[in-house]
Amino acid sequence: MKFFINEPDQIVNEAINGLLTNPKLARLDSFPEIRVVIRKDWDKSKVAVISGGGSGHEPAHAGFVGKGMLTAAVCGDIFASPTVDAVLSAILAATGPMGCLLIIKNYTGDRLNFGLAAEQARALGYEVKTVTVDDDIALGQDVKKRGLAGTLFVHKIAGQLAEEGKSLAEIAEIAQQVIDRTASIGLSLTECQHLGQQTTSRLTDEQVELGLGIHGEPGIEVIPYAPADHLMALAIEKLEAGLPVDNSRYAMIFNNMGSVSPIEMSLLVNSFSHTKLAAKVDYMVGPAALMSSINMSGFSVSVLRLNEEIEKALLAESEPSAWQIQAFQQPAEISSPELPETIPYEASANAKVKQLIEQTGALLVAIEKEINGLDAKVGDGDAGSTFALAGKRLLLVADKLPLNDTGRLLLTIGRILSREAGGSSGVLLSILFTAAGNSYSKDPDLGKALLQGLQKVKDYGGAKVGDRTMIDALEPAFEALAKNESVSAAAEQARKGTEYTKTITNTKFGRSSYLSEAVLKNIPDPGAEVIARVFEKIASLK
């Protein structure tokens, strides 16, 4: 495995420094021995809200420091509690007369080190309260529960109440209510990997883990790999078993454990929306990596049972950009516009134009094999078929076309090619006719209109004269028409352009861009050849 790291023992320090490019944050200058990230604008006039723990859970915890959430975060080594002195430093740096709330995740190391720092701060005369978050429901009721992503609900609500100037006692009480109302479950396809270490997986490609922690410890159950909907249903079933059976409304944290791709996270939200619990969820934080486990390919869902006070604090604006909450509901639809018909205009008669279209269509069908043969030498061998398909379609609908209205006819041919012809050539020819029709509607000059259409082909397609494409035939022919020269003169120009393509052996564009000079020499571009044939056919018509 490759990782974006330098020295393994500097990962935590460097990641914290990356976060500190946010000018609202600062580190204590005892860094890196002591790793405390703190609000730069903090004036100690309100209750300080401090959390932290081992690193490896980014953006938690330091990413949630900011107005309306944490005052400071204390960061340990990867998956290791910070020292007592580090926690004490954070308390002393952040705590004023209103006191300090320590939000501890329920792991022995964190409980002991944060707990001792709290006692030491009290000995120094600081008012400190602690709450311990135990939102994990995977282990059942009889074992101490771990602190998972649900901890972020406590950060947000305690942080908001502190921002509002509430007392330490009040904040601690509501923080405990939030803890009591929060439940989390996780599921992962793979374990996390310690960056810079080679590890083998304890899981096969047929196994996933349900009920996992955030420190690489095994999940409570190894279950068979299954489609996302099924895995989500299993996880949520376990989560729901720990929730009251009533009409409670919930907020949810939809957490990426580290390396699930964004498209999979969105898909998992859709899987969640099919569960019964989804109907009770009013808000979602995420989907995003919020409390990760390094690079674990897993997710966790945390739910918080709302009441009025909690909901208000939850929705209040806060500064940390890692915290994003939005309303949650089932997908909504609005009416799609009606798309225009393939042939939107009424038919009109014009014998000469009809002959032109039918003869062109017949020609395209007739030369299919010949052009395919040409394309087989310099491209992928299907150019003849693409044009033949367009030809067949024109033959079929010739009677339904607005033959006596040049502008509408161009637009209609554009639409037919858009719907019925394949490949880039189909789209390019459709652009040509549609843009020419748009131009002709404003200024009924066919030559100019065709040149305008060609310009769009060049703009959108990116090729120009000399790139060995049908443009080499189209441009000189259209220029002749725009100068009011005859169709025969235009046909001569198209043929000249096509002959020219035989000499172009170095192109960065289109079907032939990967071929060598030896292969291309003396072979015309198949698209240009078709254009020359079409012009020659039209010139020959009486």
Next chain:
Amino acid sequence: MKFFINEPDQIVNEAINGLLTNPKLARLDSFPEIRVVIRKDWDKSKVAVISGGGSGHEPAHAGFVGKGMLTAAVCGDIFASPTVDAVLSAILAATGPMGCLLIIKNYTGDRLNFGLAAEQARALGYEVKTVTVDDDIALGQDVKKRGLAGTLFVHKIAGQLAEEGKSLAEIAEIAQQVIDRTASIGLSLTECQHLGQQTTSRLTDEQVELGLGIHGEPGIEVIPYAPADHLMALAIEKLEAGLPVDNSRYAMIFNNMGSVSPIEMSLLVNSFSHTKLAAKVDYMVGPAALMSSINMSGFSVSVLRLNEEIEKALLAESEPSAWQIQAFQQPAEISSPELPETIPYEASANAKVKQLIEQTGALLVAIEKEINGLDAKVGDGDAGSTFALAGKRLLLVADKLPLNDTGRLLLTIGRILSREAGGSSGVLLSILFTAAGNSYSKDPDLGKALLQGLQKVKDYGGAKVGDRTMIDALEPAFEALAKNESVSAAAEQARKGTEYTKTITNTKFGRSSYLSEAVLKNIPDPGAEVIARVFEKIASLK
């Protein structure tokens, strides 16, 4: 590889539906044949700003639909341009009298399909302008550049100007300026994988790719794997080569290509902050997955050369939560608080207390091997050494202690144990003495104070009587003291509690929780044994 998917051909539809749990968004009801995500509150009174392209780049493009950014997004299959009809549907659904700007990434399929839809919409009387984003600088100047994450700058600024009611002509002109001022470069450790397919890597563990696209195509260069700082320096060197040499200021998009872990992304920001370019960057969007390539383990950096108008539009508030911009600077520090000395109080004399401390210290040193032997049977064999270390330290500092001030003495012993004793037991004993000292300072009753300290040990440590820990000896002894019974009575209680631990063979807590009944039976808990010995020693003192 395992992925969170159901049917592979439903990945895009399901991911879009996951996004649509945001009630500000809706899909057109021609979904899923046509995949258009649109603002639900859109009233067509302003210029519509539409983008899109292949899926697999989540949250782009649909995740950026919302007030102040995109009006609608058109989503193709994974890495495949949406159809002309899909783009046309978006234009017709979103465009009012002010017209519509199509923001196209510079790929042939997107150019053709968005271009043709634009022509068709014009044929229907809609005012449509297009801009094509080509921010990729990896391929050099002589080849068409691809559209990468820098496209999001165009979404943001065009979306903001539209929100402000600007005209289509003005928005298109500034959007083109943004394109001309944007440059992007990417670097990846691995290719992306098509979800649900088994793929082998074209890269070894010693190779990474520089100058990559977002569709799994090979990078421009394969370079050796190196530390993050080095890789970042190479990428930024390439990026800077395409930037003017002047005093321009920049905004930056720091993009996760899909599966880089959050801690690595933060570390990469730190790597970037060491480059020369960093000094010219005023704002950063991210680090976050913004324009991903499914699950590629890579990053891209896009920079936009600012001017006043662009900066203002860039910083304006917008609705899509995937867009987060913040100021960027070098890490800042604030002064760390001075931590209290290990022995913060002045020494005072008390012969009896001194004797007690010295005898206890000597005892702990004397029984080191015996207790280690006991611990070897039921734990990890170092309990005796942990206590001996504390004992040695007490012997060393006995003369410096505030021996004649019980409260301060308790606090000081707490601090010594915190700094000098190891392991959980050291922290737990430190909590005991510190909390007891805090209690004694308010209410000078030693028995009560010790019980208060013990309560904190139980709170933070999580064990209680019956869990086969030193609490089984401490609690009855302290209760005796609190009832003003003699030290001898307390010692008897400690011994009784220690005898009791010999019978506890089923515990979920602490050192012995993994051991069987047969192993534990008739062996006392080593911690409890130490406590009993200490009480017995103190009781024996004259």
